[in-house]
Amino acid sequence: MMALETFPYDTAEHLKTPEDIALYIEAVLEDGDPALVADAIEVVARACDMA
Known part of the structure; x- marks a missing residue:
């Protein structure tokens, strides 16, 4: 069996775009998980080249 190659x-x-970010945040907030919201903030910061 061949090994499955995965990508990060x-x-x-x-x-x-700002619209992409708004839709992402909206979807995360609908989930209601505080840990997911915290992760989303970090993801958006990286998307906007903020450290």
């Missing part, structure tokens, strides 16, 4: 996935790479 970074959500921040897919948040290209």
Whole structure:
């Protein structure tokens, strides 16, 4: 059996516009998980080239 090749996935790479970011935050807030909200803030910061 061949080994499955995987690739890293970074959500921040897919948040290209303010609309993308708004939709992402909206989806995260609908989930209601505080840990996910904290992670989303970090993802949006990376998407906006903020450290």
